[in-house]
Amino acid sequence: MGSRNCENRRPEDVLREAIAGGITLFQFREKGDCALEGTAKLELGRRLFTICREHGIPFIVNDDVELMLALDADGLHIGQEDGSARAMRNRIGDKILGISAHDLYEARAALADGADYLGVGPMYETQTKPDIREVRGPDVIREIRGAGIACPIVGIGGITHGKAAPVIAAGANGIAVISAISQAIHPKEAAKKLMQEVRSR
Known part of the structure; x- marks a missing residue:
């Protein structure tokens, strides 16, 4: 999540509640209309990174390799339109590199x-990212696993309460969500419920 995903709440407070609810990794995604830039983005990233470090939660930066390096974050996540993945790997060394994929190729x-x-993904329709690819649902994870790919897979896109279990059943190791936690009245409880769904499979 980023600042614009938290309605009128402080991102730091939402993150602390999410951690208390059981999240196992955090991705800083400061994008979209009215997103912070420059020093403000760096400072928010640093505050959120500090919270994650205090609780032993890996901190991944979405798309922004310069910010990731400035923070010395745990890793970087990039999409298909975010430049050369091989070049990013060379820049970040042995840090975690996550890449979005929409099909087996x-x-x-x-x-x-x-x-x-x-x-x-996307697993389901989502309002968080308006330029998403075709929704193929959990079947695309099943296809990737069926081809023998054994690396960690995280299901992304439109996952809310009641929709996590099918993603895990298809072969995902985990799920990534934004609004299902960040816009919940009680982020801690929302995270707990999602974790229960994930672990029920």
Whole structure:
């Protein structure tokens, strides 16, 4: 999540509640209309990174390799339109590299370029990212697993309460969500419920 995903709440407070609810990794995604830039973005990233470090939660930066390096964050996540994955791998060294993939071809290419994990989706329709690809649902994860790809896979896109279990059943190791937690009245409880769904499979 980023600042614009938290309605009128402080991102720091939402993150602390999410951690208390059981999240296992955090991705800083400061994008979209009215997103912070420059020093303000760096300062928010630093505050959120400090919270994650205090709780032993890996901190991944979305798309912005310069910010990731400035923070010395744990890793970087990039999409298919965010430049050369191989070049990013060379820049970040042995830090975590996640790459979004929408089909088997992109999954294989991402792994060849050095991805440590795949963010596969979109699983369902989502309002968070208006320029999403075709929604293929959990079947695309099933296809990737069926081809023998064994790396960690995270299901992304439109996952809310009641929709996590099918993603895990298809072969994902975990799920990535934004609004299901950041816009919940009680982020801690929202995270707990999602974790229960994930672990029920």
